[in-house]
Amino acid sequence: NAGVTQTPKFQVLKTGQSMTLQCAQDMNHNSMYWYRQDPGMGLRLIYYSASEGTTDKGEVPNGYNVSRLNKREFSLRLESAAPSQTSVYFCASSRTDGQGANYGYTFGSGTRLTVV
Amino acid sequence: KNEVEQSPQNLTAQEGEFITINCSYSVGISALHWLQQHPGGGIVSLFMLSSGKKKHGRLIATINIQEKHSSLHITASHPRDSAVYICAVKRGSQGNLIFGKGTKLSVKP
Numbered sequence: 001n002a003g004v005t006q007t008p009k010f011q012v013l014k015t016g017q018s019m020t021l022q023c024a025q026d027m028n029h030n031s032m033y034w035y036r037q038d039p040g041m042g043l044r045l046i047y048y049s050a051s052e053g054t055t056d057k058g059e060v061p062n063g064y065n066v067s068r069l070n071k072r073e074f075s076l077r078l079e080s081a082a083p084s085q086t087s088v089y090f091c092a093s094s095r096t097d098g099q100g101a102n103y104g105y106t107f108g109s110g111t112r113l114t115v116v
Numbered sequence: 117k118n119e120v121e122q123s124p125q126n127l128t129a130q131e132g133e134f135i136t137i138n139c140s141y142s143v144g145i146s147a148l149h150w151l152q153q154h155p156g157g158g159i160v161s162l163f164m165l166s167s168g169k170k171k172h173g174r175l176i177a178t179i180n181i182q183e184k185h186s187s188l189h190i191t192a193s194h195p196r197d198s199a200v201y202i203c204a205v206k207r208g209s210q211g212n213l214i215f216g217k218g219t220k221l222s223v224k225p
Contacts, residue, residue: 043215090159105149107161
């Protein structure tokens, strides 16, 4: 099925370990996003990429890096995981019209990350 | 104060009941989204609104731009409607989404 594919679905890390969350979309969307979802809080934006070759910080970027490898793929890297990064991570993408407006958001199924 | 507030936080209904979930926001927006997150965790976009009303099946979403308020209605609710419903707003045409904390709906048979 077309959409946003995230891997892995689950991961347990030890404090200080590194890992990369992968995200790919096959809808030819220009914009891609990484969010985290914590209990009692709304989804918060970590990083986003408005188009291939560009990335920008969101609300909670500390401790993360991203790479927009090509139009399809947008990865999120934790260089040195901390317990505060225990969360559910969602990748999303949206299409952009001729005026640069974003809409048509599609979300991946999420990655449940636990840092011990 | 959160820029996007949803009420109620939790809602339990009997099958067949008419359900309303409210969303108020405090910023100027270009669009408002209603999303559904099922117990399995996946998030699905239900509606995107910039004015008026939209309907899809048993779901109806309305928005009042002047009052900065939106409602999501579910008619003839069913246990499969049990999910978290999330309101999100977008500031400016290229702005990112700001999310509410969600409303957890449980529909009992």
